[in-house]
Structure formats: C-alpha cells, structure tokens
Amino acid sequence: MKTTLILTHMCIALLVACGGSAPAAKTTPGGGTTAAKKAIPPEKAHPVPADWTELADAKKGYSFLVPAGTTDTQKSVGGVDFYFAQTPAPHNIEVMVAAFKDAKLSKDDLLKHAEDALGALGNKQIARGTVTEVNDDYSVAEMSMVDESSVKYKTLVLVATDVTDNYIMIIGTPETEFAKNKDTLDAIWGSFQMWSGGASGES
Numbered sequence: 001m002k003t004t005l006i007l008t009h010m011c012i013a014l015l016v017a018c019g020g021s022a023p024a025a026k027t028t029p030g031g032g033t034t035a036a037k038k039a040i041p042p043e044k045a046h047p048v049p050a051d052w053t054e055l056a057d058a059k060k061g062y063s064f065l066v067p068a069g070t071t072d073t074q075k076s077v078g079g080v081d082f083y084f085a086q087t088p089a090p091h092n093i094e095v096m097v098a099a100f101k102d103a104k105l106s107k108d109d110l111l112k113h114a115e116d117a118l119g120a121l122g123n124k125q126i127a128r129g130t131v132t133e134v135n136d137d138y139s140v141a142e143m144s145m146v147d148e149s150s151v152k153y154k155t156l157v158l159v160a161t162d163v164t165d166n167y168i169m170i171i172g173t174p175e176t177e178f179a180k181n182k183d184t185l186d187a188i189w190g191s192f193q194m195w196s197g198g199a200s201g202e203s
Helices: 007-017 107-120 175-190
Strands: 052-057 062-067 071-077 080-086 094-101 124-133 138-146 152-161 165-174
Touching (some): 107 124, 107 138, 152 175, 165 175
Antiparallel strands (some): 052 062, 152 165
16 A cells, blocks of 8 residues: 555556456445454544545546545545645555546456556555445545555455446555554545446436
8 A cells, every 4th residue: 555655656567457447325334243242442543533524526526535634635646636645643544546537347347446556556455355345426435555665455445336336445544554444434435425327317
C-alpha cells in the first residue's frame, strides 16, 4: 500500500488494469465478530472517530466521509480520476478511490481490476476473501496481500457502478492493525455515495 509514496504508480497500475486508458450508500454495516474469543477488547481497538469530514468530487459524482484531520490529494491520468487520502493516527488508514467510465464493466470486473492494480504495484499473494453484494449498485470484498517490504496488508475494496460510471475504493491497513480499525474502515466505505442513481436507477 504506502499511499503517500506511490500515487503515480497506483495511477499507472489502475490504467493498465482497466485496459489502457490510464486512472446503499450511507449504510454503515454492523461490525463485531461471531465468536467472542476473536473479539478485540474495547481497550485495544482504535475507537471510531467522533468528528468526520466529507470528501467529494462533484465532477465525477461521488462522496464519502473520513475522520477529521485526514489529508488528501487528487490526480487525473488518461481519463481515470484518483482520490487519495490518509487518515491521522492512530488509525493511519490508506484510502484510494478511482473513478472512470466504461459501460461494459460489472462489479466483478471492477474487483478484478482492483486485484490487477494491487499486483501491478508489486504486491504479492493477493487473495480475495469474502465478497458481499450490498445491492445492485455496490459490492464489498476483503483482500489480503504482502507488499514489497514483506508487510502483510488487509484491505476492504468497495466497487460501485451506475452502468456508465464506475468506482473502486480501496481502504486498508497493515494486517496487524486491521481488526483494531475494522469499525472505522466500515464507516468509511459505508458512507460512500454515488450521485447519479446507480445501476438500480435509485439514488
């Protein structure tokens, strides 16, 4: 991952993954675990921040919430618009959103593009875990990988499509921090909104 060091490389990677042109909503899912023995003790988990800020791209028609104090930057390459964000400590969550047009892509295609992009960045052992179809417009998947420094990362990948416009959101942390950040990760992707109606034709 290492968002602050690979902005340009991520752009190129997603351009390649998306075929050459290089880069629900608001429902926050319930967290928790099914087995108490696997639960993170409250004193060990990073608390969900109380203050949030909206990041929005009016041109591409989407928005999402991040903890106050998050730093962000935007980049556009070959028709793909990228939004990068880094949340403050203690969460230190890396966020990337790619927005581009392609009427032929399904949500599964977008997940494959996300995997290809992560691989193009030098990550190895990329594995897709549970995929949840939120509705016709959104799916979210867990993905794990090992970066070039042999650090294990775990991410949540949200994909969304409104038939012509497509969105990929990758948010994650080192695997050792994932469980501590899970509620905040869920709050971030759960706040994502498309403004154009989505594949279902509903806002």
